[in-house]
Amino acid sequence: MEISVNLSTRFPHILSSPLPSSFSAGSSLPALRPSHNSATAAKTTITIVVKEQTPATALISRRNHKSNSYLSRKSAVLQVQQSSDLASSLQRFGGILKVQDLNAILxxxxxxxxxxDLSQLFNWMQQHGKTSVSSYSSYIKFLGKSLKPLKALEIYNNITDESTxxxxxxxxxxxxxxxxxxxxxSGIKLFDKMKQNGLTPDAVTYNTLLTGCIKVKRGxxxxxxxxxELKHNGLQMDSVMYGILLAVCAANSLHEGAESYFNCMKDEGHSPNPFHYSSxxxxxxxxxxxxxxxxLVQEMKSSGLVPNKVxxxxxxxxxxxxxxxxxxxxxxxELDTLGYAEDEMPYCLLMDGLAKAGRLDEAKAVFSELKEKSVKSGKSPPLDDDLFLQDL
DNA sequence: ATAGGGTTAG
Structure with a gap:
């Protein structure tokens, strides 16, 4: 059976909008070929050949249908990600996107x-009932990264389902x-509430809270x-946990404690990584x-690790x-040779030490070197010559 | 289908 259609009148959108980039020629589109039997037809007339289905071709057709829907979801994900108008692209493509697709975009x-965009998408997902546990955990994590802890608490407090x-x-x-x-x-208080409500904390939970102990007094x-508590709950110390504890010791100038955790982890069969060595x-x-x-740096090298910038x-x-x-x-x-002295930190360390030791001329010399080399200053405000000299 | 945790300065 052959059917001739004029695409420009029946499907104008196919001709006017470019195919999504994920479509490659001849991938899994229906058999399309230019019409040869109609001399009067416009160039846009094509013939669609529909073959009669046998059980075998029906199976192939179902497979193609599946892969078409996957392809169109995949291209919709890209369209939404690259869209400059999120609301309208969600309106266009939101219907065919599954929760896992939306999570990927999130x-x-x-x-x-x-x-x-992150918040707008999550709101849309909530309004359309297209969220999963992963949506919440990702979204809340990113609210933390974007310094919106109150927003995260609001989202969490509005969850009604107890198991969620x-x-x-x-x-x-x-x-x-x-x-x-x-x-x-506040985190520890909330943690206590969560446990009362039935949370079974795992190693990540404890590591999360332990991380908070690094930069806090009485940490x-x-x-x-x-x-x-975690040992009481039958959890094992893991490599990340040792890394955090080492950082806590370092932050509190407890080098003996750090040494003892370091040896302990090795005894338990964990190989130290650069995080452990650094702390x-x-x-x-x-x-x-x-x-x-x-x-220690020698030991690190002989274990096969190359000392990095940190x-x-x-x-x-x-x-x-x-x-x-x-x-x-x-x-x-040496740091400079390795390209590890591109920001001001190592210079600041040395200047600070020299200044505190009363060796001001040497500190000034390092400062001059820093200025000559057009060293980047990262998040901190740029060093001001006059202010620096005032401090000296 | 599948998320959440660790290192360097003043």
Whole structure:
């Protein structure tokens, strides 16, 4: 059976809008070929050949239908992601998108820091009943990243379904959002409520709260309480947990505690990674113990790890705190050679140490070097020559 | 289908 159709009159939108980029020629479109049997037809007339279906072709047809719907969903995801008018593209494509597609778009917006789009999409998903647990945990995580902990709490508090409210992923997201925004105490209070409501915390839950102990006063004793609780709940210490505890020790200048956790984790069969080495080095920096720091970096190298920018910058901090300024300058030169001195941090470390040791001329010399090299200043305000000299 | 956790300065 053959049917001739004039596409330009029947399906004008096919001709006027470009095919989505994910369509490749001849992929899984119905058999289309130009009409040869009508000399009078316009160029846009094509013939669609519809073959009679046998059971076998029916199966193929069902498969093609499935893959067509997958292709059109995939292209709709791209259209929505790239759209400059989210509301209208959701109106156009929202109907064919499944929750998992919308979650992928949500994560895409979050990774690109497109906060207004993120919220607009989540609102749309809620209004159309197209959310899952993953939507909530992703959205709340990104609200934490965009510094909107109150908004995250509002979303969480408006969840009515009890099992959703005590879902460990969602709870971890909310807690992480609070901790990230400096609200550890509120986080711990909420954590207690969550447990009362039936949350079974896991290692990630505890690690989230332990992270909050890094930059907080009395953080070490809070961390110890959490460790006690997680062990009581039958949870094991994992590699990330050791990393956080090492950071807590470093932040509280507890180099002996850090050393003991470091050895403990090795005894339990966890190989230290750059995070662990960096935190232990940082703990050594508080007492300027450069012998132990050098030894540790050697150990790191012989384990097959290459010291990265953070490791070498932290080692510089140890040298500076230990008063080894010649060694510090050598290491700073090495950092520069490796391309690790593109921002101001290592220079600031050295200048700070020199200034505190009363070696002002040397500090000024480092400052001049910093200015000559057009070093980037990151988040902090640019260094001002006059202000700096005033401080000296 | 499938989300949530760790490192460097003042």
């Amino acid at each position: 994560r895409h917006f979050g990774e690109q820091n497109r906060w207004p 409210k005590t879902n460990v992923f969602i709870c971890n997201s909310v807690l992480s959002c609070l901790v990230r925004n400096g609200k550890l105490d 070490y004793s809070k961390a110890l309480e959490l460790v006690q 232990l080095l940082n703990a050594y920096s508080s007492v300027g113990n450069y012998e132990k720091a050098d030894e 490791i070498l910058t932290t080692l510089l901090k140890v040298y500076v705190r230990g008063g080894l300024f010649d060694k510090s300058r050598e290491l700073l030169a």
